[in-house]
Amino acid sequence: MASHKIILGITGGIAAYKAAELTRLLIKNDFDVQIVMTESASHFITPLTFQALSGKEVLTNLWKSNASNGMSHIELSRDYDLIVIAPASANFLAKLTHGFADDLLSSLCLARVCPIAVAPSMNMHMWTNKATQRNVSQLKKDGVLFCGPDSGEQACGDIGFGRMMDTEELLKSIQNHLTPKILKNKKILITSGGTIEMIDDVRGITNLSSGNMGAAIANTANSMGASVTLITSKYQNFSENINVIYASNAHTMYDAVLQHIKDQDIFISVAAVSDYKPKEKFKGKLKKDSLNLTLQLTPTIDILKEVGLSKNKIFKVGFAAESENLIENAQKKMKAKNLDLIVANLIHESVSLEDTKVSIIDKNNVIDLPKSNKIIAAKAILKEIAHRINADK
Ligand SMILES: Cc1cc2nc3c(=O)[nH]c(=O)nc-3n(C[C@H](O)[C@H](O)[C@H](O)COP(=O)(O)O)c2cc1C
Known part of the structure; x- marks a missing residue:
């Protein structure tokens, strides 16, 4: 309907x-x-x-x-x-x-x-x-x-x-x-978009995340009355009163999160943050004749885990993009990162697409939503969050 x-x-x-x-x-x-x-x-x-x-x-x-x-x-x-x-x-x-x-x-x-x-x-x-x-x-x-x-x-x-x-x-x-103002007086911090870890001055390790889901969540939260801070790697069409901070890689995104997380009520990690970065960044542009090039990788900081395991009392929401065993893997991630809620989606049904099909999971329930565009999914996700936050009072 x-x-x-x-x-x-x-x-x-x-x-x-x-x-x-x-x-x-x-x-x-x-x-x-x-x-x-x-x-x-x-x-x-x-x-x-x-x-x-x-x-x-x-x-x-x-x-x-x-x-x-x-x-x-x-x-x-x-x-x-x-x-x-x-x-x-x-x-x-x-x-x-x-x-x-x-x-x-x-x-x-x-x-x-x-x-x-x-x-x-x-x-x-x-x-x-x-x-x-x-x-x-x-x-x-x-x-x-x-x-x-x-x-x-x-x-x-x-x-x-x-x-x-x-x-x-x-x-x-x-x-x-x-839109009913169900998130009035709530402060929400959102991360969005795929990060890029530079290999040299022009190339990098990135992923297919479009930032559309993060943008849909940020714009919808704003119209539900929340005060929204969005840390994103993508330039998109955001509502004017959203506080937008651009961060392109895991490190700058983490810094921005640390800087803004104080006093927030909700943290929603929608960003697809690179798990690895090159051990060293090459200066200039690598030449094609650098044959047998071996790229050494090192893990990046796990922003969601850091926030999840911190003593911060905010409501923590993560996203899990999986290729198989969707619910099981998402539940594991929720537990390992100490989240209140996780939104699970299969990669081929969501990443870089306009539509998505998500399951909203908490400690007790799994709610499977039908396939819809990301704005409709954002509304449903935020309603579930608001419902839990307002019930906690
Ligand atoms: C080429 C043309 C362009 C027009 N553009 C406008 C317009 O942009 N805004 C406006 O208020 N009236 C415009 N008008 C006048 C309205 O079409 C006219 O007042 C008409 O009676 C409006 O009818 P309605 O309010 O029942 O739709 C234009 C008329 C013509 C012939």
Whole structure:
């Protein structure tokens, strides 16, 4: 079952094409999306595009009702968690302010029983016009959530406020708005990404970890209200209020962990830290004619074990990527490193992929989750952690 049901209302503006990308992102992130378009919106992009992306009939007509009692305009918002209007035209904001209900989208907004968010998109002079600004301030008083607009170059060539918020940012605002703050007041330290141990100035020992799972956990923990510090080897798209520290190898990652672990409530080690490093690093670039080269390796520091065996009272979570005997090996690792919880996944089902299939293991239980994308898995993992931490109080 999808985590949230939203109505995505699309109105007539140049940015209507961006709603296609937003629809794709919402579906990828486990939203059940019902598209409703104004008549003007369908001059910019066809309902067929959204039907293909959402897998559902796109609703456009007040008089062609899908509800059994013929009252789609009232029925629709009953069953949904949020209405998002993106792009929201100047005209639609004016209609929303004054309670107009002359088409399906404006009628269902007036009849809504769920919250509403708008992502305005218009020419900068339309945006700064006193009439629009009056409407915006009234809508804010009425509890309408505003996402953007952003400033920048516009389709007409003007530069200023009025661009629709970037779709990835809009997705984050929507997720943030809908996510219960189950990790409020909690501090979480996360490590993420595959490390690299340099052999010479350009080559290194690394692994296939993409950092996607760590990024999904960090962004989701942030939207659940946690204060997140992320130590990572990968440059990725992180929520703005995450404290991101880059560390490329086991040694620098360990230093960063030591520096930040004090006062944390939870430590989640998602990083695939190299187990070995070259005994010595060669200066410059090794030449191909260095035949019969033997690389001597030495173990790196085991960050998770160090944290696990420390006296620190934080809730400790590890990840185990295994090629066989998944649960058994993960349970052994949990015990050896003194962890409260371990997330086990098979390498061929998770490493460097968008999807994953994980089992969440503690001292008493094994919870097998179905295959899903990493954001959905992150939500489930963090819910289990929050459940245990809040039960400990
Ligand atoms: C080419 C073109 C581009 C437009 N772009 C925008 C826009 O970006 N934002 C906006 O508020 N209105 C824009 N308009 C005007 C709206 O389409 C118009 O106000 C329309 O009535 C909005 O209808 P709706 O709010 O029911 O979707 C544009 C009109 C045209 C012809």
